[in-house]
Amino acid sequence: MVNRISALFGIRYPVVMGAISQMPEFAACVSNAGGLGGIAGAAAPPEVLRERIRKIRDLTDKPFSINFPIVLTPEKDLQPKMEMMAEEKVPVVITSAGNPKLWTAFLKSGGCTVAHVLPTLYHARKAVEAGVDAIIAEPAESGGYRGEHEVSMMVLIPGIHRACPDMPLVAAGAVADGDGLAAVMALGADGIQMGTRFLATTEANVPDHVRKLILAAIDTSTMSAEGRVKPRINRPELAMEVLGEKRQTQMGQVAALIDSVKTVEQVMRDLLEGGSAASARVAAAMASLRDPAAV
Numbered sequence: 001m002v003n004r005i006s007a008l009f010g011i012r013y014p015v016v017m018g019a020i021s022q023m024p025e026f027a028a029c030v031s032n033a034g035g036l037g038g039i040a041g042a043a044a045p046p047e048v049l050r051e052r053i054r055k056i057r058d059l060t061d062k063p064f065s066i067n068f069p070i071v072l073t074p075e076k077d078l079q080p081k082m083e084m085m086a087e088e089k090v091p092v093v094i095t096s097a098g099n100p101k102l103w104t105a106f107l108k109s110g111g112c113t114v115a116h117v118l119p120t121l122y123h124a125r126k127a128v129e130a131g132v133d134a135i136i137a138e139p140a141e142s143g144g145y146r147g148e149h150e151v152s153m154m155v156l157i158p159g160i161h162r163a164c165p166d167m168p169l170v171a172a173g174a175v176a177d178g179d180g181l182a183a184v185m186a187l188g189a190d191g192i193q194m195g196t197r198f199l200a201t202t203e204a205n206v207p208d209h210v211r212k213l214i215l216a217a218i219d220t221s222t223m224s225a226e227g228r229v230k231p232r233i234n235r236p237e238l239a240m241e242v243l244g245e246k247r248q249t250q251m252g253q254v255a256a257l258i259d260s261v262k263t264v265e266q267v268m269r270d271l272l273e274g275g276s277a278a279s280a281r282v283a284a285a286m287a288s289l290r291d292p293a294a295v
């Protein structure tokens with residue numbers, strides 16, 4: 001069976017790197033490991049972004065993505081950056097935090113595959129109308145922009161999958177290992193987008209305090225930030241306890257399940273091996289429910 005996300009993005013494993021970095025080396029590393037590496041494209045001036053895109057290309061011949069939170073990208077840069085996506089033949093453009101109607105047709109006519117990140121079924125229907133190629137659904141638990149409604153993974157993914165069965169669907173967030181991968185696939189996702197797990201890798205160019213906060217986090221260590229797009233951040237208490245000062249970093253609830261820094265290769269291996277083991281475990285458990293005598 002062909003995986004819809006792997007097929008659409010042209011990648012080996014349906015694992016998308018969240019927009020957690022602007023570093024071409026990190027993006028290329030994830031792409032070389034079989035996922036869809038990518039960088040955040042909003043902050044850099046257009047010509048710096050172009051250099052970064054070219055650098056990714058120097059480091060990998062695999063597909064990659066550039067992410068734009070639309071409302072957070074400086075207005076004057078949006079048009080030139082969108083034109084650049086086509087000029088540079090960027091394989092996948094991921095838009096978020098904004099209206100997918102604005103740029104989807106333009107990007108697709110330029111040859112890019114377009115995925116849109118969104119937090120509710122309402123937004124998913126709008127994205128389908130806008131003609132996106134894939135939906136990346138961001139539930140309450142995730143480290144990304146979850147909007148004000150905070151729909152849980154268990155409701156968001158099946159809801160979108162049922163309403164939009166023909167749309168390739170990525171679950172963004174709350175996954176750090178194979179158990180999580182198998183779980184969201186059972187809910188109807190074709191793949192995952194991970195931010196926090198990739199931040200805690202040896203290849204991630206993050207300041208030391210970010211890794212420390214992720215490794216120390218427990219299930220109650222994060223909260224929703226105020227403001228328009230509401231990313232999830234660490235609670236001040238965690239920073240006080242770990243760093244002795246109030247520092248804020250964006251991270252998902254899944255930080256509670258991350259207790260060591262790993263290489264990107266190891267993270268990918270955990271996903272695949274752990275995912276197979278988890279689904280075999282569930283299959284055996286379900287078989288025993290159907291026929292207890294056979295177990």
Ligand SMILES: Cc1cc2nc3c(=O)[nH]c(=O)nc-3n(C[C@H](O)[C@H](O)[C@H](O)COP(=O)(O)O)c2cc1C
Pocket residue numbers: 017018019020040042067068069095096097117138141142143144145172173174175193194195196197249250251252253254
């Ligand atoms: C530090 C950080 C920065 C992020 N920046 C962006 C961004 O610029 N655009 C975006 O669409 N998502 C952004 N996200 C969300 C990720 O792309 C991804 O969807 C999210 O981290 C998944 O949840 P997880 O952290 O639980 O894996 C960011 C996440 C983190 C942790």
